[in-house]
Amino acid sequence: MSQPSQSKQILYFSAAFGAGGLLSLMVLFNGTLAAYGSLFFASWVPHLTGTVAALLFLIILRPKRAEVKRPPLWVYLGGVSGAVTVMLTSATLNSALALSGTIALGLAGQMVFSLFADMRGLFGLPQRTPLRRDYMALALIIMGSLVLIFFGSGS
Template sequence: MSQPSQPNQLIYFAAAFGAGGLLSLMVLFNGTLAAYGSLFFASWVPHLTGTVAALIFLVFLRPKRAQQARPPWWVYLGGVSGAVTVMLTSATLNSALALSGTIALGLAGQMVFSLFADMRGLFGLPQRTPVRRDYVALMFIIAGSLILIFFGSGS
């Protein structure tokens, strides 16, 4: 299998960076909803909005299914984990962690779970043993998160 060309990799990096920015906005908006309502409300509003947007997309664009086979049962758990994630980030955003601490610790949690999923080959992923570079990156992410949380605010 050949490596993607450099311009393609740049698109992937830009898309991932943009997704991170959108994630920060989503956490901010959901935290604001939680401050004016409840964690349950802050979770249902974006999920209802996403459902309506997806239905509009399906009705007007009528995309073809990639495969006729049914997906594994566990893929439907993404909605549950998404709802729990929205509630937890909405709660922590309105705490001393604020937006930057919430995002930083969320990134650290994603990295830890990703390394575990790689090691075990979870969810059909190819099994991969993390290398020293992975652990060093995790150490920097956790250290940066702790610095941001404990020393980042002026108050």
Template sequence: MTDQNTPRLLDFIGAFATGGLLTLMVWFNGTLAVTGSLLFASWVPHVTGSLLAIIVLLAMRPKKAKPTAKVPWWAYLGGISGAVTVMLTSATMNSALAISGTIALGLAGQMVFSLVADKWGMMGLPQRNPTVRDMLALGLIMAGSVILIFFGGV
């Protein structure tokens, strides 16, 4: 019997596939920003995703859920931050930073936010203080990002 916390091969494959799709998305959005504008590059994936979600929902016809609690106001901010993220990654994609620096900055930002969320128990997560291993991983990601951004084009 395997331990619940041991990583499985499928987990690694899923993580690499997701990273590959993210890289392709940033590349496509950067191309859209060149041919159109940053706003256009943000609208295309959001409209496409919304249409696909509507089609899937219509095809699956899920049962209507009865609301048990009122949704907090901040839950609606994800769309705004997503649109701004797409616009910023599209802008940096077409600069000297290119796709590598853009992905590195995104990874660094995710790591910082995850440590903050753990520290203060945000979004219902259990509170957990960052370990030395967490801080070492963050330091390596930040160092790699700095090297990519400032010395990658040399």
């Protein structure tokens, strides 16, 4: 893979790790909504409040556009894929897979497809070949996650 400088790499790693922390909060907030309302509602509310929040951020921060030219239409469809994810997981949560099985298989699907996408440079993103170290890191982090998913909670 192309190697970003040491300090930039620490910034990227910390940002991604911090984003994972935000994801935990989202799961807690949205999961609490689902405990009171429907699963649709638990996905509909964060999309609604998120749209308003993103609009406010755009108005306040006014980020520069990278290109004047409009990108192809399909790049606007990431939200559909995200919304379908919510529906799929709500179906599997109530199956024999339960929460731990749903999360574990989801991690597997996510990592295999991410590696494939990197190797091919799918969707106009930079192509990169994972190193042996990347596979070692992958094995350790997935093993640790599986231990937490299957043995970390009281059940």
